[in-house]
Amino acid sequence: MAKIPPVKGTRDFYPELMAQRNWITDGWRAVSCRNGFVEYDGPIFEHLQLFTQKSGPGIASELFSLTDRGGRDLAIRPEMTPTLARMVNQQINALPRPIKWFSMPRCCRAERPQKGRLREFFQWNADIIGSDSVLADAECIYTALDYLRSVGLTAEDVEAKISSRSMLAALLVDAGFAEDELDPLYQLLDKKPKLPAEAFNEMVEQQVPDAAQRENIMRLQAVRSLDELDSLAQSDAAKESLAELRELFALLGTMGVADYCRFDISIVRGLAYYTGPVFEIFDKSAALRAVGAGGRYDNLLAGLGGQKVSGTGFGMGDVVLGILLEEKGLLRSANTTLDYFVVDAGPELFTQALELVCQLRQQGFAAGFDYRRTNIGKQMKQAASQGAREVLILGQETIDKNEITIKDMAQGTQKTMQLEDFMAEIEQR
Amino acid sequence: MAKIPPVKGTRDFYPELMAQRNWITDGWRAVSCRNGFVEYDGPIFEHLQLFTQKSGPGIASELFSLTDRGGRDLAIRPEMTPTLARMVNQQINALPRPIKWFSMPRCCRAERPQKGRLREFFQWNADIIGSDSVLADAECIYTALDYLRSVGLTAEDVEAKISSRSMLAALLVDAGFAEDELDPLYQLLDKKPKLPAEAFNEMVEQQVPDAAQRENIMRLQAVRSLDELDSLAQSDAAKESLAELRELFALLGTMGVADYCRFDISIVRGLAYYTGPVFEIFDKSAALRAVGAGGRYDNLLAGLGGQKVSGTGFGMGDVVLGILLEEKGLLRSANTTLDYFVVDAGPELFTQALELVCQLRQQGFAAGFDYRRTNIGKQMKQAASQGAREVLILGQETIDKNEITIKDMAQGTQKTMQLEDFMAEIEQR
Numbered sequence: 138m139a140k141i142p143p144v145k146g147t148r149d150f151y152p153e154l155m156a157q158r159n160w161i162t163d164g165w166r167a168v169s170c171r172n173g174f175v176e177y178d179g180p181i182f183e184h185l186q187l188f189t190q191k192s193g194p195g196i197a198s199e200l201f202s203l204t205d206r207g208g209r210d211l212a213i214r215p216e217m218t219p220t221l222a223r224m225v226n227q228q229i230n231a232l233p234r235p236i237k238w239f240s241m242p243r244c245c246r247a248e249r250p251q252k253g254r255l256r257e258f259f260q261w262n263a264d265i266i267g268s269d270s271v272l273a274d275a276e277c278i279y280t281a282l283d284y285l286r287s288v289g290l291t292a293e294d295v296e297a298k299i300s301s302r303s304m305l306a307a308l309l310v311d312a313g314f315a316e317d318e319l320d321p322l323y324q325l326l327d328k329k330p331k332l333p334a335e336a337f338n339e340m341v342e343q344q345v346p347d348a349a350q351r352e353n354i355m356r357l358q359a360v361r362s363l364d365e366l367d368s369l370a371q372s373d374a375a376k377e378s379l380a381e382l383r384e385l386f387a388l389l390g391t392m393g394v395a396d397y398c399r400f401d402i403s404i405v406r407g408l409a410y411y412t413g414p415v416f417e418i419f420d421k422s423a424a425l426r427a428v429g430a431g432g433r434y435d436n437l438l439a440g441l442g443g444q445k446v447s448g449t450g451f452g453m454g455d456v457v458l459g460i461l462l463e464e465k466g467l468l469r470s471a472n473t474t475l476d477y478f479v480v481d482a483g484p485e486l487f488t489q490a491l492e493l494v495c496q497l498r499q500q501g502f503a504a505g506f507d508y509r510r511t512n513i514g515k516q517m518k519q520a521a522s523q524g525a526r527e528v529l530i531l532g533q534e535t536i537d538k539n540e541i542t543i544k545d546m547a548q549g550t551q552k553t554m555q556l557e558d559f560m561a562e563i564e565q566r
Numbered sequence: 567m568a569k570i571p572p573v574k575g576t577r578d579f580y581p582e583l584m585a586q587r588n589w590i591t592d593g594w595r596a597v598s599c600r601n602g603f604v605e606y607d608g609p610i611f612e613h614l615q616l617f618t619q620k621s622g623p624g625i626a627s628e629l630f631s632l633t634d635r636g637g638r639d640l641a642i643r644p645e646m647t648p649t650l651a652r653m654v655n656q657q658i659n660a661l662p663r664p665i666k667w668f669s670m671p672r673c674c675r676a677e678r679p680q681k682g683r684l685r686e687f688f689q690w691n692a693d694i695i696g697s698d699s700v701l702a703d704a705e706c707i708y709t710a711l712d713y714l715r716s717v718g719l720t721a722e723d724v725e726a727k728i729s730s731r732s733m734l735a736a737l738l739v740d741a742g743f744a745e746d747e748l749d750p751l752y753q754l755l756d757k758k759p760k761l762p763a764e765a766f767n768e769m770v771e772q773q774v775p776d777a778a779q780r781e782n783i784m785r786l787q788a789v790r791s792l793d794e795l796d797s798l799a800q801s802d803a804a805k806e807s808l809a810e811l812r813e814l815f816a817l818l819g820t821m822g823v824a825d826y827c828r829f830d831i832s833i834v835r836g837l838a839y840y841t842g843p844v845f846e847i848f849d850k851s852a853a854l855r856a857v858g859a860g861g862r863y864d865n866l867l868a869g870l871g872g873q874k875v876s877g878t879g880f881g882m883g884d885v886v887l888g889i890l891l892e893e894k895g896l897l898r899s900a901n902t903t904l905d906y907f908v909v910d911a912g913p914e915l916f917t918q919a920l921e922l923v924c925q926l927r928q929q930g931f932a933a934g935f936d937y938r939r940t941n942i943g944k945q946m947k948q949a950a951s952q953g954a955r956e957v958l959i960l961g962q963e964t965i966d967k968n969e970i971t972i973k974d975m976a977q978g979t980q981k982t983m984q985l986e987d988f989m990a991e992i993e994q995r
Contacts, residue, residue, distance in 0.1 A: 180576030
């Protein structure tokens with residue numbers, strides 16, 4: 138029979154890699170919970186239409202689609218937002234607001250694997266729905282940064298670049314653009330940081346034939362601080378959005394993450410549904426794709442058949458994050474250590490050894506033993522190969538005196554004590 | 567825009583259901599770890615051929631299959647075993663043995679949803695590969711029962727029915743069946759508990775035309791205890807397997823789970839690759855499908871292009887388990903409680919309130935606050951709606967004295983103390 142390889146762009150989580158993945162997701166969960174988010178999840182596949190209705194039919198080619206026995210078109214989720222919107226819409230009148238949810242879904246995209254992009258990945262999502270307060274936006278940005286800070290990334294390593302879609306909209310309208318020109322403009326401006334200046338300028342010339350209009354865009358894109366915007370923000374809408382953005386930065390200051398945050402007008406987010414503050418988090422060397430990104434969306438739920446309820450949230454994938462943490466020497470693993478390995482000096486002691494193993498397990502300790510009834514030396518080797526922290530040795534002489542020998546595998550030290558005292562001691566651990 | 571429903575046979579994990587799922591998977595993980603298993607995972611989809619090579623082309627209609635952009639046939643995993651075999655085969659010479667792994671994969675089957683069977687489910691898998699000791703079989707059965715016991719299911723509630731495929735094979739060969747008649751016979755016998763006696767007998771008559779041979783099968787199926795087998799087990803192979811089965815029961819006794827275990831010759835397992843002890847765990851009312859099942863497989867890895875390495879393991883799904891736990895009143899939820907909700911008596915205190923929230927979070931507590939700057943009464947209501955355990959109230963008078971008021975939401979009691987003392991106190995928690 139032939140050996141069949143894994144599918145390209147997927148990962149096999151052997152125990153070592155799995156422990157790293159668990160360490161990342163454990164951290165996401167802990168930080169979500171302490172910031173008051175509760176966990177949810179949806180199915181791994183949805184009706185294809187849910188994804189095309191949100192993102193347009195063009196998305197279909199980026200999806201892993203399938204057909205069920207009833208001939209229905211389905212697709213594996215490429216992101217969590219459509220499922221979130223569907224679930225919230227289904228229960229909108231029953232859910233107490235604000236809805237403050239997080240999830241860590243496995244998602245799949247049928248794209249060519251490359252650095253930072255795989256065909257299967259995990260993406261932390263945190264969203265607050267049903268509050269239009271800028272406090273909710275601050276909470277989301279804070280939560281993303283709280284995680285990154287908790288794993289040891291400093292303001293020297295990562296930065297949240299923050300702007301506002303509503304402010305950009307107001308400034309563009311003030312500059313003479315029509316409402317229906319805005320969506321294509323967002324998509325254009327979203328490409329700016331990803332393109333060489335020349336290529337970008339060429340695209341602007343094509344999309345905005347009027348030179349004065351182009352000038353307005355370039356002047357906006359050249360803005361480097363909120364203060365520079367004071368003179369540009371003329372309309373009430375622009376002033377209001379600017380004030381909101383200032384408040385957002387003030388709140389992030391109060392929350393203790395100001396040094397991670399910077400205003401950057403080039404942050405636009407390509408998707409049509411963003412309507413307020415938007416942000417992207419990058420490593421400061423800017424060598425990688427965004428570590429996380431999000432923003433406020435007022436039209437997402439209504440766009441998927443629901444009421445007009447405002448929300449704000451973000452996503453953070455495990456792939457770019459993992460590369461960044463590895464580069465910085467910060468990637469850790471969830472604990473998988475065997476606490477105790479029980480060794481016996483002879484087959485006549487094995488029943489006692491097995492009973493001790495089960496007692497330890499009932500106390501909540503990870504405990505093992507050798508499946509081969511070999512000599513102590515070989516059993517000790519097995520204990521080492523399984524990475525046990527301590528080895529408990531049952532010898533005939535010691536057992537006759539109700540004693541047990543404990544070997545610390547890291548220190549190499551060994552001591553003998555009353556079995557009773559040992560059991561009392563570990564009950565305290 | 568139309569509301570799009572979820573796909574039939576899938577579940578939306580709203581926070582309440584998610585907390586139950588997390589409680590189940592947290593338990594699986596904890597019990598796996600204390601029994602010395604380490605976690606792994608694979609991709610959600612594989613090359614279709616991996617599944618057909620293991621289970622035959624007939625499996626394809628039970629799979630959610632998909633095609634990638636390169637035209638390759640893929641399928642969502644319906645079970646974990648093929649992925650496990652693929653991963654172990656890839657690294658067989660590098661992995662220290664025994665390989666003692668567990669996983670809790672999301673799996674999908676394109677079948678009609680019914681009670682205890684959904685199109686998407688989670689399945690706990692634990693396997694020990696590279697040891698042919700019956701100790702490894704005992705470990706697997708013990709681990710499955712250890713979990714069920716840990717959630718409060720007693721020997722009155724559930725039972726592991728245990729037999730041995732190698733013993734059955736030897737007995738059938740002793741009774742005159744040819745080796746190549748065995749696989750179809752296993753599939754036939756596996757159906758016995760699921761069919762009315764009449765229908766089963768009819769199938770036996772069809773498959774085994776010889777009356778004497780049928781008599782032999784029926785006599786075997788009537789066996790109720792290991793002792794009854796002593797006279798039937800004539801060949802060395804049969805005697806050896808019977809001795810192994812006796813040892814298995816003795817080990818399970820030493821491990822403290824004898825009362826959960828019973829010999830049942832009708833347990834066969836349909837799949838061709840089982841070669842030793844096999845078991846299925848049922849609720850004793852027998853109203854539900856098996857809660858879990860497994861056994862020893864000597865040919866699985868070789869059948870998927872690997873070396874001949876023996877293994878033993880089991881699977882336990884979350885759907886039947888969840889129904890059983892709910893019926894018994896034993897289904898619990900992972901903790902999602904908000905530890906603290908901070909309330910302020912007026913907008914001028916809000917900055918201090920927000921700082922306190924962030925301080926609490928840095929201590930690891932789940933803390934929240936109201937996004938609306940409303941009066942204390944409304945903020946208290948929000949705290950209750952979010953299920954906060956304690957509310958911390960910042961009032962102008964108390965804050966001037968560096969005091970804080972703490973309300974226990976369950977007790978309804980309230981006390982005021984120095985903010986400093988409070989912070990020192992919670993640092994101890």
